[in-house]
Structure formats: C-alpha cells, structure tokens
Amino acid sequence: MFRKQPLLVSTVLLKSTEKLLHSFSRRNVSKRNYLSRMYLLPPSKLRDTGLTSKSQNLFLHNEILFPCHNGAFYYLPLGLRALEKLTRLIDEELQSIGAQKISMPTMVTAALWKKTGRWGTDELFKLKDRHLTEYCLGPTHEELVTSLVAQFERLSYKRFPLMLYQITRKFRDEMQPKFGLLRGREFEMKDLYTFDLDEETARETYSLVCDTYHTIFHRLQLNYMKVEGATGNIGGKMSHEYHLPASIGEDSLFICDKCGFGSNIELIDEQNQSEDVACPQCQSAMKIQTGIEVGHAFLLGTKYSEVLNAKVTNKEGKRITTEMGCYGLGVSRILQAGVEVLHDGESIRWPRLIAPYQVAILPQKSQDSGPFLKLSDELYDRLCSLPSLRHDVVIDDRVDRTIGWRKNQLNRQGFPYIIVVGKKCQEDPAQYELIDTYSGTTDFLSLDQLIDTLSMLHTL
Structure with a gap:
C-alpha cells in the first residue's frame, strides 16, 4: 500500500508536467506572428475615391490604411507598426539631446488661444461643453506648453535649456483633405517646445534641434531639403522648413544647386518669382522644386512666453522672460511621404528601418x-x-x-x-x-x- 503511493504521486506529477509543457508550447506558438491571424481588409472592400497620389493608392490597396471618413483613416496592423517604429526613432534622437517627452490634453481652452490672438484661426475645430465653455481640438500646443512652464515660478535657471515634446494626434479643419495622410484632418505630429534664458542660447538650441532633424532623415535614408520658411500665424524671428522633393508636393521652393541655399517661394518677392531668381548667398541662379513639407522649426522669441508669463530667475536673481522655439515633425506625413518618394511603381518601399x-x-x-x-x-x-x-x-x-x-x-x-x-x-x-x-x-x-x-x- 505504501509502495504504490509514490507511484501514484509520480503519475500525477508526470501528467501535471505534461499539461504545463503543452500549455507552454501553445503560448509559444501564440507568440509567433502569422499573417493568417492578422486583421487585414482586402482592397475589394474599397470604394473608388479618386486617389491622387501613388503612396495613397499603395497604402489603401495593400492593407496599410482603410478610409474612415473624409480626411481620417484607420491604421491597420501593418500601418500602425510602421508608425510606431517611426515614433521610436524620433524618440531616440530627441531624447539623446535632452528633450523630455510629455503628453498634453487634446482639448485646449479658448481662453488661452484668445490671450495669444489666435482664436480666429480658420482651421480650428471648435466645441463647447455643457457649461458653454469654449475649446478647440489642438492643432499645435504653444499656448498649452507655455502655460505649463509658467506654473513653475521657482524653476531654476540651471534646468535650461528646457526641451519638452510630445507625439500625439492633432486636428485641423482642412477645407479639402487629399493625398491620404499628406493632408488630413487628423494627423500624428511631433511638437517640441524649447525654453532658453536668452536669444543667444535659444539660437544654439535651434541649431541643435535642426542637426537632430538631419540625423532623423539620414537614418531614414530620405533625401530632404531644408529651406527658409515663413513664420505665418505661429510667429517668431526665424523659421526653416524640411521638405521631401516630390512632384505632388504642394510647396514651391527655390533651390540653389551650387551652395545648397533654399527658400520657400512665399519669401521671394512676387516680382522675382521666375526662373531667373538669384541665390542671395552666392548669386547663382536658383531652380524651382516642389516639395512635401514634413517638418518645421521656429525661433519664437517671447511671443508666447511674454503673454502667458513664462519667466525664470536667472543667475543674477533677476526675473526674465524665457526665449522659446517650437519644432514640428509631421509623423504620419513622413510615413506616407517616405513611401511617395521611395516606391518603385507598383510596390511600397518603406524607409527600411520602419518597415512593419x-x-x-x-x-x-x-x-x-x-x-x-x-x-x-x-x-x-x-x-x-x-x-x-x-x-x-x-x-x-x-x-x-x-x-x-x-x-x-x-x-x-x-x-x-x-x-x-x-x-x-x-x-x-x-x-x-x-x-x-x-x-x-x-x-x-x-x-x-x-x-x-x-x-x-x-x-x-
């Protein structure tokens, strides 16, 4: 009787072990990625929407995106993986220069936008809550981040330059959404905001971020153009745009092949907008090139920090207004624009690093x-x-x-x-x-x- 008991225990243990091994094996199998299990929607489900760019056509007919409503899309599993990889790449480069990632609310109170004089912007999605308080869906967050920094009155000057960024969904009431992710009403954007003690260090930070943009596009193996840009309704003392050269690009740029200088056509005097425009740096003739804007940098000065009272005490003990910069990257736009310039006609060609x-x-x-x-x-x-x-x-x-x-x-x-x-x-x-x-x-x-x-x- 006592001799049989160990055998019974051993049998129970053996069956229990086999069950655990079988369970472990099943879990291992479930961890493998199989295309048969992936949620993909066949192109036959698409309506003919008058596609106007090759990359949009490739995304919609190869299970990367699926249309939701005008100017908005579902990211299917393959598309989302590529977007997440691009986000990781941007995170790596920004955090390597000391930028800190935060997340800010999507809804922004009208009171802040009215303080800076931007509430009348045509492209805002505006809404009211049950108390009739006005908000907008943030297309950009200068007001919100400056208000945040202004809350910390005892912020030490030793913490500067202060660089805060986020990668979030933004909203713009586009009159005519087109080209898929290249001009939509919802889009993923990286917006970085920098705070410095004076203009000299703000310009150093500006150069640092611009160099980081160069690294990002270099890692993606994308040929880009950096050109002088207009400050527009964001404002500021200086601005540069980043473009991928493409025939469907909606921006016209003057480019000098000799010295590399570039400018958005908006900055060239209307009377000189011809093939004979001379480069302001080397006097060589510049050529016109169309580009897809994928990034923008602004040296803002004190436009927002003055109004919203973002100040810091410097080493002399004096309260000073911070000098700001803001830097955007159209993350979802880079995702599609990269394919627009790299595709081989009938097949998607991602920047290799961000292939799903x-x-x-x-x-x-x-x-x-x-x-x-x-x-x-x-x-x-x-x-x-x-x-x-x-x-x-x-x-x-x-x-x-x-x-x-x-x-x-x-x-x-x-x-x-x-x-x-x-x-x-x-x-x-x-x-x-x-x-x-x-x-x-x-x-x-x-x-x-x-x-x-x-x-x-x-x-x-």
Whole structure:
C-alpha cells in the first residue's frame, strides 16, 4: 500500500508536467506572428475615391490604411507598426539631446488661444461643453506648453535649456483633405517646445534641434531639403522648413544647386518669382522644386512666453522672460511621404528601418504543407533569437494561396526580405531562398549563412 503511493504521486506529477509543457508550447506558438491571424481588409472592400497620389493608392490597396471618413483613416496592423517604429526613432534622437517627452490634453481652452490672438484661426475645430465653455481640438500646443512652464515660478535657471515634446494626434479643419495622410484632418505630429534664458542660447538650441532633424532623415535614408520658411500665424524671428522633393508636393521652393541655399517661394518677392531668381548667398541662379513639407522649426522669441508669463530667475536673481522655439515633425506625413518618394511603381518601399516587419517567411504550398510550416516555425524561432530581429519576423502561413501570389503580395506591401521555405530546405544541406525585395536580388543560403546575413540588419 505504501509502495504504490509514490507511484501514484509520480503519475500525477508526470501528467501535471505534461499539461504545463503543452500549455507552454501553445503560448509559444501564440507568440509567433502569422499573417493568417492578422486583421487585414482586402482592397475589394474599397470604394473608388479618386486617389491622387501613388503612396495613397499603395497604402489603401495593400492593407496599410482603410478610409474612415473624409480626411481620417484607420491604421491597420501593418500601418500602425510602421508608425510606431517611426515614433521610436524620433524618440531616440530627441531624447539623446535632452528633450523630455510629455503628453498634453487634446482639448485646449479658448481662453488661452484668445490671450495669444489666435482664436480666429480658420482651421480650428471648435466645441463647447455643457457649461458653454469654449475649446478647440489642438492643432499645435504653444499656448498649452507655455502655460505649463509658467506654473513653475521657482524653476531654476540651471534646468535650461528646457526641451519638452510630445507625439500625439492633432486636428485641423482642412477645407479639402487629399493625398491620404499628406493632408488630413487628423494627423500624428511631433511638437517640441524649447525654453532658453536668452536669444543667444535659444539660437544654439535651434541649431541643435535642426542637426537632430538631419540625423532623423539620414537614418531614414530620405533625401530632404531644408529651406527658409515663413513664420505665418505661429510667429517668431526665424523659421526653416524640411521638405521631401516630390512632384505632388504642394510647396514651391527655390533651390540653389551650387551652395545648397533654399527658400520657400512665399519669401521671394512676387516680382522675382521666375526662373531667373538669384541665390542671395552666392548669386547663382536658383531652380524651382516642389516639395512635401514634413517638418518645421521656429525661433519664437517671447511671443508666447511674454503673454502667458513664462519667466525664470536667472543667475543674477533677476526675473526674465524665457526665449522659446517650437519644432514640428509631421509623423504620419513622413510615413506616407517616405513611401511617395521611395516606391518603385507598383510596390511600397518603406524607409527600411520602419518597415512593419523586416522579414517574412514563406512556406511552400503543397498537398502536405505540414513539414514546410514546421520548418518555418523553427526558422522563425531561430531568427527571433537574434536581438535585432526579436519582433521583426512574420510567417505568411496562408498556404491555401500559391507561393507566387503570396510573394507578390509581400513584395507590394514592402517587406524588405522574404525567405522561401521550399523543397530545397528538405535537401542535405538545406538551402533557403533569401529575396531582397528592395534590390531585387535572390540568394540560396545555408541556415548558418542566412543567420549571419540577417544578424547584420539594423532595426528599431
């Protein structure tokens, strides 16, 4: 009787262990990314909306975006992943120069906008609460952030320059939304606000942020143009715009090929707006170029800090008004504009760093796809053990579709690398077909060669 008891306990333990292992295995499988489980909407569900840009067409017909209402879109899983990667990249660069991320309310009281004289702006979405208090949906947050800084009367001068930023949804009552994310009524924007003790240090901060913008576009491998811009209703002492050159760009720019100087056409005297405009720096002839504006920098001076009483006590013990700067990046606009300038005609070409997934594994379709799916799962787990690819691999397990159809679809959606797990993977030694969709090259590699190649990728 006492001899049988340990055997009974062992049996119970064994069954319990098997159950735990089975549960763990199921959890591991559920962690893998399979396209068959992703919420994607086929292009057949789209209405013909008179698409006017190639990138908008590619986004809507390749399960990146889906239209909601005029000027607003659903981000589908692939589109949101790309947006989140772009956000991480911007976070990395801004925080490397000491900028601190905050979040401010979407609704802004009319009282603040009236103080700065901007309540009459045509593009504001305005609303009232049940107490008839007026608000607007923030298209930008100069008033709100300056009011925040003004609350801290004992803020030490040693904390300056103070750099506060957010990446949030903004709203603009566009009269004619078009080009998808390039001109919408809701958009993701990074807005950074800087506070300095004097104009000299404010200009140093301005240069620092502009250099950071250069780094961001360089990491995205996007050719951009920095030009002098108008201050507009935001105001300030100095302004620069960042544009991606594109035929659908709505801004006309004068660019000097010799010295690199650029200016928005708004700053050129109307009588001189011709092909014969001379560069103010080197006197060479400038050419006209159209661009998509993706960023803007303003040296604001004290326009907002004076009105809203954002002051600080300097080292001499004197209360002074802070010098401000504001810096915007159209995050959702960069997302689409990058594809507008990089696409190859029929396929999305993301800036590589922000592609939704870097690698798509494509198992062979056959009468028995089980072995190819198993090999794909094993390859997925091996690739995800690489630090650079931990969250950047997906399996296209839709084996009811031909391999040609799926390969074409993955190419159109802009997956940088496709690995075909086909019959050559069952040979000895196994050979994996690696397709670089951006360069159009194909290589057959052993597993070790494949791992070595993909371990070199730079990812976010």
